[in-house]
Amino acid sequence: MKIIVDAMGGDFAPKAAVEGAFLAMREFGVETVLVGDKREIETCIKQIDPAGNKADKGHLLYDIVHTTQAVTMEDDPARVIREKKDSSLVVGLTLLRDGFGDAFVSAGNTGALLSGATLITKRIRGIRRAALSPVIPNKEGGALLVDCGANAECTPEYLMQFAFMGSYYVNRMLNIEKPRIGLLNNGTEAGKGTQLQRDTYELLQAAHEAGKLNFIGNVEARSVLLGGVDVVVTDGFTGNVLLKGIEGTAMFLMGELKPIFKRSAKTKVAALLVRSGLMGLKAKLDVSEHGGTALLGITKPVIKAHGNSDAKTMRSAIRQARELAQSGIIEDITANIDAIKLKQTDGE
Amino acid sequence: MKIIVDAMGGDFAPKAAVEGAFLAMREFGVETVLVGDKREIETCIKQIDPAGNKADKGHLLYDIVHTTQAVTMEDDPARVIREKKDSSLVVGLTLLRDGFGDAFVSAGNTGALLSGATLITKRIRGIRRAALSPVIPNKEGGALLVDCGANAECTPEYLMQFAFMGSYYVNRMLNIEKPRIGLLNNGTEAGKGTQLQRDTYELLQAAHEAGKLNFIGNVEARSVLLGGVDVVVTDGFTGNVLLKGIEGTAMFLMGELKPIFKRSAKTKVAALLVRSGLMGLKAKLDVSEHGGTALLGITKPVIKAHGNSDAKTMRSAIRQARELAQSGIIEDITANIDAIKLKQTDGE
Numbered sequence: 001m002k003i004i005v006d007a008m009g010g011d012f013a014p015k016a017a018v019e020g021a022f023l024a025m026r027e028f029g030v031e032t033v034l035v036g037d038k039r040e041i042e043t044c045i046k047q048i049d050p051a052g053n054k055a056d057k058g059h060l061l062y063d064i065v066h067t068t069q070a071v072t073m074e075d076d077p078a079r080v081i082r083e084k085k086d087s088s089l090v091v092g093l094t095l096l097r098d099g100f101g102d103a104f105v106s107a108g109n110t111g112a113l114l115s116g117a118t119l120i121t122k123r124i125r126g127i128r129r130a131a132l133s134p135v136i137p138n139k140e141g142g143a144l145l146v147d148c149g150a151n152a153e154c155t156p157e158y159l160m161q162f163a164f165m166g167s168y169y170v171n172r173m174l175n176i177e178k179p180r181i182g183l184l185n186n187g188t189e190a191g192k193g194t195q196l197q198r199d200t201y202e203l204l205q206a207a208h209e210a211g212k213l214n215f216i217g218n219v220e221a222r223s224v225l226l227g228g229v230d231v232v233v234t235d236g237f238t239g240n241v242l243l244k245g246i247e248g249t250a251m252f253l254m255g256e257l258k259p260i261f262k263r264s265a266k267t268k269v270a271a272l273l274v275r276s277g278l279m280g281l282k283a284k285l286d287v288s289e290h291g292g293t294a295l296l297g298i299t300k301p302v303i304k305a306h307g308n309s310d311a312k313t314m315r316s317a318i319r320q321a322r323e324l325a326q327s328g329i330i331e332d333i334t335a336n337i338d339a340i341k342l343k344q345t346d347g348e
Numbered sequence: 349m350k351i352i353v354d355a356m357g358g359d360f361a362p363k364a365a366v367e368g369a370f371l372a373m374r375e376f377g378v379e380t381v382l383v384g385d386k387r388e389i390e391t392c393i394k395q396i397d398p399a400g401n402k403a404d405k406g407h408l409l410y411d412i413v414h415t416t417q418a419v420t421m422e423d424d425p426a427r428v429i430r431e432k433k434d435s436s437l438v439v440g441l442t443l444l445r446d447g448f449g450d451a452f453v454s455a456g457n458t459g460a461l462l463s464g465a466t467l468i469t470k471r472i473r474g475i476r477r478a479a480l481s482p483v484i485p486n487k488e489g490g491a492l493l494v495d496c497g498a499n500a501e502c503t504p505e506y507l508m509q510f511a512f513m514g515s516y517y518v519n520r521m522l523n524i525e526k527p528r529i530g531l532l533n534n535g536t537e538a539g540k541g542t543q544l545q546r547d548t549y550e551l552l553q554a555a556h557e558a559g560k561l562n563f564i565g566n567v568e569a570r571s572v573l574l575g576g577v578d579v580v581v582t583d584g585f586t587g588n589v590l591l592k593g594i595e596g597t598a599m600f601l602m603g604e605l606k607p608i609f610k611r612s613a614k615t616k617v618a619a620l621l622v623r624s625g626l627m628g629l630k631a632k633l634d635v636s637e638h639g640g641t642a643l644l645g646i647t648k649p650v651i652k653a654h655g656n657s658d659a660k661t662m663r664s665a666i667r668q669a670r671e672l673a674q675s676g677i678i679e680d681i682t683a684n685i686d687a688i689k690l691k692q693t694d695g696e
Contacts, residue, residue: 139600152534153542186497186588194501194585221589225596234589237542240534241569241586242593248573249597252487256632260625267625273618277608284604 003321004101007036008070008088009108011308017107018044020314021062027315030322031061033101035092038066067091073307077111081119089113093120096300103301103321105292107309114150117298124330126337129158130297132236132304133166135174136246137284140227144170144179146296149240156199157342159183159233163204164340165296165333166231167213172327173294174230182219182229184238192218196235203342204233212339221245250285291316294324297333301325349673351666352449355384356418356436357456359656365455366392368662369410375663378670379409381449383440386414415439421655425459429467437461441468444648451649451669453640455657462498465646472678474685477506478645480584480652481514483522484594485632488575492518492527494644497588504547505690507531507581511552512688513644513681514579515561520675521642522578530567530577532586540566544583551690552581560687569593598633639664642672645681649673 005021007014014036021032022045034041041064069087071080081090089108093116096104104121106113114130123130131147146162147154163181170179183201185193190201201218208215219229221242234242257278261271271278291313292305301324305317333340353369355362362384369380370393382389389412417435419428429438437456441464444452452469454461462478471478479495494510495502511529518527531549533541538549549566556563567577569590582590605626609619619626639661640653649672653665681688 139603149534152540184589186500186585192500197585221591221593222596222599224593225600237534237545238586238589241532241582241590243569245569245572245590245593246597248570249594250601251570252573253598253601253629255487256629260622260629263622263625266621270618270621273614273621274608277611277615281601281604281608 001322001325002031002033002101003318004033004035004092004095004104005314005318006088006092006104006106006108007034007041008067009106010305010314011107012310013070013107014040015044016309016311016314019048019311020309020318022048022060023311023315024318025060025062028319028322030318032318033063033065033095035065035095036067036070036088038064065091065095071109071112073109075109075112077109077115080109080112081116089116090120093117093302096302097121102325103303105303105305105314105317105321107292107305107307107314107317110149110304113302113304114295117295117302121298121300121302123297124299124333124337126341127161127165127297127333128341129154129161130295131162131165132293133162133169133296134243134293135290136224136243137290138225138227142174143224143227143229144231145224145239145243146231146233147236147239148243148293149236150295151236153237154196154235156196156203159196159200159235160203160207160342161297161340163207163213163215163231163233164336165329166233168329168332169294169296170230172329172332173323176230178214179230180216180228181213181231181233182216182223184221184224184232184234184242185218186220188218188220190217200233207339210339254282254285291320294320296329299330301330349670350379350381350449351669352381352383352440352443352452353662353666354436354440354452354454354456355382355389356415357454358653358662359455360658361418361455362388363392364657364659364662367396367659368657368666370396370408371659371663372666373408373410376667376670378666380666381411381413381443383413383443384415384418384436386412413439413443419457419460421457423457423460425457425463428457428460429464437464438468441465441650444650445469450673451651453651453653453662453665453669455640455653455655455662455665458497458652461650461652462643465643465650469646469648469650471645472647472681472685474689475509475513475645475681476689477502477509478643479510479513480641481510481517481644482591482641483638484572484591485638486573486575490522491572491575491577492579493572493587493591494579494581495584495587496591496641497584498643499584501585502544502583504544504551507544507548507583508551508555508690509645509688511555511561511563511579511581512684513677514581516677516680517642517644518578520677520680521671524578526562527578528564528576529561529579529581530564530571532569532572532580532582532590533566534568536566536568538566548581555687558687602630602633639668642668644677647678649678
C-alpha cells in the first residue's frame with residue numbers, strides 16, 4: 001500500500017506532512033510518495049533522523065517526487081490546474097491517476113483539491129459531483145455529513161448520490177451493516193424544507209422502498225450530535241454552515257470552560273481531579289484523532305486533511321487513506337451506479 | 349403596559365404560562381391578559397396563591413379571556429386560523445390587533461403563530477415576510493440570527509429586509525449603535541454561496557454604501573459563536589439548521605461533561621469546586637434567561653417562547669415583550685420602509 005502525500009499543503013507544510021508520513025510509515029507499515037520541494041523535504045527528514053535516516057531507510061519505503069510550485073490558500077481553484085502544473089497538488093493527483101500510488105492525502109487548498117481531483121483523477125462514471133464527507137463525533141460515536149462544502153448548489157440527484165456514497169462509506173469504514181440515512185431538514189415531517197429537500201425526499205424514499213437504501217426520513221441538525229442517524233445528507237452550502245456552527249460551538253464552550261477552572265486555587269485543584277476525563281473529551285472532539293475528510297465519488301481515494309493539521313493529524317489522515325483504499329467503497333459505487341443515477345439525466 | 353399571554357401554548361401549559369405571568373407582574377409591574385380555558389387558568393392561580401389570591405389582587409392587574417380551543421403542536425398552521433377561531437392563539441392575536449394589549453407572548457405551535465400573526469395582526473406594510481430572530485449567546489455576549497425558521501425559501505429582498513429589521517432590533521434591544529451585519533455564507537470571500545447569497549450580498553453592499561446599514565460582508569457560521577458580528581442574516585432553512593446544530597452541540601458537550609464529574613469520589617469533589625462556574629456557563633446558555641424569539645416584521649410585538657418553557661422562561665419572554673413594545677423597532681421599520689424594500693416589487 002503506497003500513499004501519495006502532498007508535502008507542500010497545509011499551514012505547517014512541509015514539516016507536518018513529512019513528519020506525519022514518517023509516523024504513518026513506522027506505525028502502519030505503509031509506503032509513501034512525498035511530493036514537493038525536494039530540498040525542503042530532505043531538510044525535514046534530516047530533522048526527524050539527524051543521523052542521516054540510515055536506521056530507518058532499511059525498512060521505511062518512501063520516494064520523493066520533486067515539484068517546483070506550491071498551491072496557496074489564496075489560489076483560485078479553477079486556475080490551479082492550468083497555471084500550476086508543477087505544483088505538489090497537481091503532480092500528486094497525476095501520480096495517483098497513473099497508478100504510482102493507491103491514495104492521495106493533502107492538507108492544502110480544498111477548492112483546488114476538489115477541482116484537481118475532478119479534472120485529473122476524474123469522477124466515477126455516472127457520479128455527478130464529488131462530495132466532502134467528514135465524520136462528526138457524536139453521542140453514538142459519529143455521523144457522516146455529506147456534503148460539507150464541495151457543492152454549494154445541488155440537485156436532488158446529487159443528494160441521492162451523496163446518500164448512496166455515504167451509505168457505502170459508513171458500511172465499509174465504520175462497520176455499520178445498514179447505515180441509517182437521514183435527509184437534513186428544518187423539521188422531521190415529510191414535506192419540510194425547500195423544493196430541493198422535497199424532491200430529494202421522494203428519490204430517497206423510492207430507493208428505500210426498492211430495498212437499496214435504509215432511508216429513515218428527514219432529520220434535524222440536533223440529530224447529527226445527539227444520534228439516531230449514520231449518514232446525514234445535505235447540500236454543500238447547508239453542510240458547510242452546520243459543520244462550522246458545530247466547530248464554533250465546541251470552540252466557544254471549551255473556551256468558556258478554561259476560565260472556570262483557572263479562577264482560583266480551588267478550581268485549579270478541580271482541574272487536576274478531572275484532567276483525564278476532560279482530556280478524553282478533548283480527544284473525542286479532536287480532528288487529529290479522526291484524520292481527514294474523504295472526497296467521495298472520485299475514481300481513486302483522496303483524503304482532505306484539515307488545513308491546520310499537525311504531524312499527528314497527517315498520520316491519521318494517511319491511515320484513513322489506507323483504509324479507504326482497502327475498503328472497496330469505490331468498487332461498491334461503480335458496481336451499483338445504475339441504481340444511483342437518474343435515467344433521464346443519463347447523458348453526461 | 350399590558351401583555352397578552354397565550355395560556356394554552358407550550359409543553360407545560362397552562363401552568364408555566366400562568367405562573368410566568370404572575371412572576372412577570374410581580375417583578376416588572378406589567379399587566380397581563382391571560383387567554384385560555386378560564387377554569388384551568390383559575391385552578392393555576394389558586395395554586396399560586398391558595399388563600400384566594402386576595403393579597404395579590406390588590407396590586408396585580410390581570411384579565412382572563414376565556415377560550416374553548418387549544419392549538420396543538422400537531423395542528424396544521426395553515427388551517428388553525430380558519431378551524432380554531434376560538435383558540436387562545438387566534439383570540440390572543442385578535443386582542444393584540446384590536447388594541448387590548450401591547451404585545452403577545454406564546455409558547456405554542458410556531459407555524460400557527462407565524463401564520464396567525466401574518467393573517468390577523470398583519471405584516472408591516474412593505475415587509476414581505478416576518479422573520480424569527482433569536483439571540484444566540486456567544487463570546488461577545490450574543491448575535492441575532494435572522495431568520496431562524498419562519499421562511500424556508502427566501503428571495504434576496506427578504507434577506508435584505510431581515511438585515512434592516514435585525515439592525516434595528518440589535519440597536520434598540522441590545523444597545524449597539526451601529527450593529528455589524530453579516531451575511532451567513534460558506535466562506536468570507538465575495539462571490540461565495542448560491543445565487544441567493546450573491547444577489548443578497550449586492551443589495552446589502554449597496555445599502556452599506558448608501559450609509560443605511562453597517563454591512564461587514566460574508567460571515568461563516570463560526571462567527572455566530574466566536575463573535576465579530578451582531579446580526580447574522582440568512583434564509584430560514586439554513587438558520588434553522590444552524591440554530592439546531594448549535595443547540596445539539598451544546599447539549600452533546602454538556603452531556604459529555606456530566607459523566608466526567610460523576611466518575612469517582614475525586615471527580616465529585618471537583619464538581620463541587622467548580623460548581624458556581626459551571627452554573628454560570630449553564631445560565632449563559634440557558635434560554636430561560638433570554639426569554640423568547642421576536643417575530644420581526646409584524647405590526648405589533650409578538651414573542652415566540654420555546655415550546656418547553658417553564659414559568660421562569662415565560663416570565664423572561666414577557667419581560668422581552670415589554671421591552672420590544674417600548675423599543676420603537678416597529679416605528680423604525682415603518683419610518684424607513686422605503687429604503688428597505690425594492691422598487692420593482694412594490695406592488696403587494
